[in-house]
Amino acid sequence: MAHNFRSDVAIDWCPGCGDFGIVTGLTQALSELNYGPNDVVAVSGIGCSGKTPHYLNIAGVHTLHGRSIPYATGVKLANPRLKVIVTSGDGDMLSIGAGHFVAEGRRNTGLTIILYDNEVYGLTKGQAAPTMALGERTKGLSKPNIYGKVNPITLALSSGYSFVARGFSFDTKHLKDLVKKALVHEGSSFIDVLQPCPTYNNINTMEWYKSRVYKIDDEKGWDPVVLPDTPAQKVNEKFNNAYSRGLEWEDKIPIGVFFDNRAIPSFVKRIAENVPDYLTNPPSDQIVAGPDGFTNVDPFKTFADRVI
Amino acid sequence: MSNIDLNLSVGGPQGGGIDTSSNMISRAFASSGYNVLGVREFHSNIKGRHSYVHLRIKQERPRSLKYPLDFLVALDPDTIFEHLDDVSTGSTVIYDKNDESSELSQARMIMRDTFKRINSTLQENGFELNVKGALELMKKRGARIVGIPFSKVVEGVELDGPATRYANVLGASLTLSIIGLDRKFTKGSLKHIFGSKEKVIELNGKVVDAAYDYCSENKLSGKTLADKDAPPRMLLTGNDAAALGKIMGGLRFQTYYPITPASDESAILEEHEHIKWLSSENEMLTKGGITVVQTEDELSAITMAEGAALTGARTATATSGPGFSLMAEAISFAGIDEIPVVITLYQRGGPSTGLPTRNGQADLMFALNTGHGEFPKMVMSSGDVEECIYDSMSALNYAQRYQLPVIHLIDKNLANTSDFVPKIDTRLVKVDHALKTEHRDDFKRYTLNTDNGISPMGYFGKDIFWMTGDEHDELGHVTEDPVIRDQMMVKRFRKLQLAAEEIPDSEKVLVYGKKDAKITFITWGSQKGVVLDVIEALKARGIEANLLYLRMFEPFPSKFVQDFLSKAGTVIDVESNMTGQAAKVIRMNTGIEITNFILKYNGRHITEDELVSATKEIVGKKNKTVVLENGA
Numbered sequence: 001m002a003h004n005f006r007s008d009v010a011i012d013w014c015p016g017c018g019d020f021g022i023v024t025g026l027t028q029a030l031s032e033l034n035y036g037p038n039d040v041v042a043v044s045g046i047g048c049s050g051k052t053p054h055y056l057n058i059a060g061v062h063t064l065h066g067r068s069i070p071y072a073t074g075v076k077l078a079n080p081r082l083k084v085i086v087t088s089g090d091g092d093m094l095s096i097g098a099g100h101f102v103a104e105g106r107r108n109t110g111l112t113i114i115l116y117d118n119e120v121y122g123l124t125k126g127q128a129a130p131t132m133a134l135g136e137r138t139k140g141l142s143k144p145n146i147y148g149k150v151n152p153i154t155l156a157l158s159s160g161y162s163f164v165a166r167g168f169s170f171d172t173k174h175l176k177d178l179v180k181k182a183l184v185h186e187g188s189s190f191i192d193v194l195q196p197c198p199t200y201n202n203i204n205t206m207e208w209y210k211s212r213v214y215k216i217d218d219e220k221g222w223d224p225v226v227l228p229d230t231p232a233q234k235v236n237e238k239f240n241n242a243y244s245r246g247l248e249w250e251d252k253i254p255i256g257v258f259f260d261n262r263a264i265p266s267f268v269k270r271i272a273e274n275v276p277d278y279l280t281n282p283p284s285d286q287i288v289a290g291p292d293g294f295t296n297v298d299p300f301k302t303f304a305d306r307v308i
Numbered sequence: 309m310s311n312i313d314l315n316l317s318v319g320g321p322q323g324g325g326i327d328t329s330s331n332m333i334s335r336a337f338a339s340s341g342y343n344v345l346g347v348r349e350f351h352s353n354i355k356g357r358h359s360y361v362h363l364r365i366k367q368e369r370p371r372s373l374k375y376p377l378d379f380l381v382a383l384d385p386d387t388i389f390e391h392l393d394d395v396s397t398g399s400t401v402i403y404d405k406n407d408e409s410s411e412l413s414q415a416r417m418i419m420r421d422t423f424k425r426i427n428s429t430l431q432e433n434g435f436e437l438n439v440k441g442a443l444e445l446m447k448k449r450g451a452r453i454v455g456i457p458f459s460k461v462v463e464g465v466e467l468d469g470p471a472t473r474y475a476n477v478l479g480a481s482l483t484l485s486i487i488g489l490d491r492k493f494t495k496g497s498l499k500h501i502f503g504s505k506e507k508v509i510e511l512n513g514k515v516v517d518a519a520y521d522y523c524s525e526n527k528l529s530g531k532t533l534a535d536k537d538a539p540p541r542m543l544l545t546g547n548d549a550a551a552l553g554k555i556m557g558g559l560r561f562q563t564y565y566p567i568t569p570a571s572d573e574s575a576i577l578e579e580h581e582h583i584k585w586l587s588s589e590n591e592m593l594t595k596g597g598i599t600v601v602q603t604e605d606e607l608s609a610i611t612m613a614e615g616a617a618l619t620g621a622r623t624a625t626a627t628s629g630p631g632f633s634l635m636a637e638a639i640s641f642a643g644i645d646e647i648p649v650v651i652t653l654y655q656r657g658g659p660s661t662g663l664p665t666r667n668g669q670a671d672l673m674f675a676l677n678t679g680h681g682e683f684p685k686m687v688m689s690s691g692d693v694e695e696c697i698y699d700s701m702s703a704l705n706y707a708q709r710y711q712l713p714v715i716h717l718i719d720k721n722l723a724n725t726s727d728f729v730p731k732i733d734t735r736l737v738k739v740d741h742a743l744k745t746e747h748r749d750d751f752k753r754y755t756l757n758t759d760n761g762i763s764p765m766g767y768f769g770k771d772i773f774w775m776t777g778d779e780h781d782e783l784g785h786v787t788e789d790p791v792i793r794d795q796m797m798v799k800r801f802r803k804l805q806l807a808a809e810e811i812p813d814s815e816k817v818l819v820y821g822k823k824d825a826k827i828t829f830i831t832w833g834s835q836k837g838v839v840l841d842v843i844e845a846l847k848a849r850g851i852e853a854n855l856l857y858l859r860m861f862e863p864f865p866s867k868f869v870q871d872f873l874s875k876a877g878t879v880i881d882v883e884s885n886m887t888g889q890a891a892k893v894i895r896m897n898t899g900i901e902i903t904n905f906i907l908k909y910n911g912r913h914i915t916e917d918e919l920v921s922a923t924k925e926i927v928g929k930k931n932k933t934v935v936l937e938n939g940a
Contacts, residue, residue, distance in 0.1 A: 009785055040769045043615070061615070064638060064777055066607075071615035074615020077599055077616060104602070271599055274581060275597040286560050299732045
């Protein structure tokens with residue numbers, strides 16, 4: 001029987017919250033991929049999104065504000081067999097965690113990152129998050145937003161993420177398919193999930209999104225996939241297409257896979273090239289002592305260049 | 309002259325190959341059977357500013373350094389100026405004769421304030437403001453001045469590039485020849501340093517020959533020193549030792565963000581990422597290695613290490629003060645979630661970026677108090693290269709055994725000290741594992757059903773459990789229940805109590821010297837060696853002293869320290885900080901107040917001579933606090 005990926009912890013998100021759709025899409029994707037309970041680990045930061053691991057019946061860490069990516073990277077690099085899912089909010093990932101978000105693009109570790117994007121800091125009463133547009137004034141704000149907006153899609157592309165997609169939490173089936181694609185992608189995958197906050201964001205509501213989102217995957221000729229033999233010029237073209245679609249907002253908002261580059265080696269693979277047997281005997285599995293419990297390292301052999 | 313005791317400094321511009329000179333001298337002496345202790349001093353600068361190494365050479369293992377110097381080897385004019393006050397009667401100054409006409413005003417790489425000081429020293433003594441004047445002052449102070457025209461020595465030797473490129477090898481060779489070390493050892497050192505680079509070894513070998521020939525032609529060669537028998541030894545710095553200890557202790561995942569003086573350790577680990585094992589019997593043991601990750605910042609370094617620890621890998625990170633500040637929040641997280649992780653904290657001069665490449669021991673209180681809230685952590689410290697090896701192993705063990713963050717303090721002085729380690733006992737420290745779960749379906753990572761506070765450890769990929777920075781229940785889910793909160797706090801702190809009970813006092817504190825001595829020194833970290841040497845120096849003058857040497861600050865050996873100090877005579881606290889932090893910790897834990905201090909916070913290493921005279925001041929009741937000032 002397939003594993004039940006939903007834990008028995010009661011969910012305390014607000015009624016009508018977009019986060020519910022993400023948990024549904026996520027658990028369905030894990031079931032459909034037939035993963036075992038010990039194949040997957042969930043890592044989150046702080047905020048409403050941060051609670052996600054507790055709602056999943058897999059091992060999970062609800063980490064520090066902004067630090068979900070490095071925690072997840074540590075898990076993945078120490079045991080590359082694991083599928084590591086990062087669930088993080090827009091404030092958590094693109095403000096306090098922005099440095100890690102960019103660094104992770106450069107690493108392309110092999111994480112699956114899901115951004116809970118509702119433009120506000122829900123758990124601290126609706127302050128403007130980095131994805132909110134300049135001048136916007138949601139009901140939690142006493143003045144219009146004084147910051148400009150970060151675009152998660154183009155930022156992810158610029159940072160080097162090899163799989164970049166956007167989903168909508170009220171289209172669970174589509175979101176589930178995106179998560180499945182992201183999970184089987186070898187490098188790092190990023191999904192920006194439009195996830196309305198019914199309590200604090202009275203502008204970008206479910207209805208607001210519903211009337212705007214469209215699926216790029218349905219378009220004829222849309223092919224975001226880069227393979228190892230794709231010519232450089234074609235890669236550029238696909239990247240540029242992804243980038244310009246990523247800039248679309250307001251009247252029409254694209255969801256689907258923007259870019260899927262399968263030619264860039266993951267960080268896990270890059271390490272495996274330097275450290276012999278890294279994949280078959282990763283840090284998590286290594287025997288570090290002899291049968292007698294003492295070190296199995298010969299210091300003089302190890303540091304032969306320092307022996308006189 | 310077989311029982312030598314030489315203090316020697318080689319100075320030159322940063323980037324001018326001082327490390328090579330130092331290595332040549334150390335290795336040449338080592339292969340002829342002597343021991344060398346060395347400390348590297350340098351500016352936060354890539355090329356040009358004054359850098360030097362201070363070496364002490366003896367047949368027994370030297371533990372400290374001393375002024376005045378027996379030999380000052382100046383590879384540039386700045387060195388003559390900077391070390392003006394380090395020579396005295398009996399010192400030999402070896403320098404490039406071509407530098408003689410250099411004016412002080414041309415020495416642009418000397419720091420402004422240092423420049424002013426040198427300027428007034430020369431002026432007040434009535435000497436010219438140039439190298440010649442400085443040398444005359446040194447001569448007046450009793451030094452023997454040996455000017456050698458460097459370019460002339462290598463004239464006719466076919467080199468690859470200008471002769472100045474070989475100044476470091478030439479300077480070292482001239483010095484070794486003048487001291488009287490056989491040429492074969494000097495040449496042999498090149499093989500150690502340049503490894504398989506045959507051509508480089510050959511070229512530098514010619515420089516060595518030219519130096520030795522010049523000295524013999526000019527009657528400068530010293531009386532040949534007798535060879536000594538010595539077993540194979542390792543020449544290690546504190547950085548090397550910490551890396552080696554971590555490898556032996558089972559480290560398999562290390563993260564770091566570049567920072568002086570910590571990054572060297574990670575670079576060494578990276579070089580040894582493929583482990584050469586002792587045993588080839590078990591095929592499993594021949595496979596594997598260490599994953600070293602250079603992260604985007606220190607927040608990432610510590611959290612990535614914690615993430616890796618959750619899979620069962622033994623993990624650590626290494627940093628210095630500013631980076632450690634950034635790690636505080638995550639150390640608190642490791643506290644509440646009982647994550648085994650080691651933070652090797654290389655202290656340097658603060659606050660802020662302070663003295664980035666200089667010594668300091670001012671992060672003790674910060675290490676003890678790091679992180680918000682109350683949680684158990686361990687804080688330990690190493691005092692010499694050899695200790696660093698075993699302590700790095702123990703730190704990994706303690707992290708595993710008690711499931712908590714362990715902060716291992718090393719200071720810059722120790723990190724950049726090179727010392728010979730004759731043998732390493734691989735059976736001195738056993739590799740301890742965490743108490744593991746049996747992979748049950750109803751696994752409670754934070755079970756309260758434990759007497760000693762230690763719950764079985766679960767690993768991602770093998771067990772299902774949760775973790776949160778919030779207070780949690782036995783499964784690891786968020787709770788704010790007041791009863792569970794209390795129970796979890798008690799459970800966590802019970803581990804520290806267990807550590808206090810289980811770890812023998814000898815790993816926390818050591819006493820050297822006679823128990824009933826009139827003077828008791830207290831110190832920690834790299835001052836251990838110099839205090840031990842001072843105790844011997846005082847003994848030679850009929851004064852009995854001992855040392856209370858602190859190795860672990862949390863859990864603190866309160867009872868032992870209290871018993872010992874309550875019977876002690878004159879107690880003197882020796883530290884490289886301004887506020888006597890170890891003395892504060894002692895007062896906190898024992899109620900005993902220490903009133904005599906010898907402190908140094910100018911970033912330089914403490915030398916034997918200055919510690920002896922400071923001790924005399926305190927014993928003679930001239931002062932209760934003496935601040936040491938040596939250093940170039």
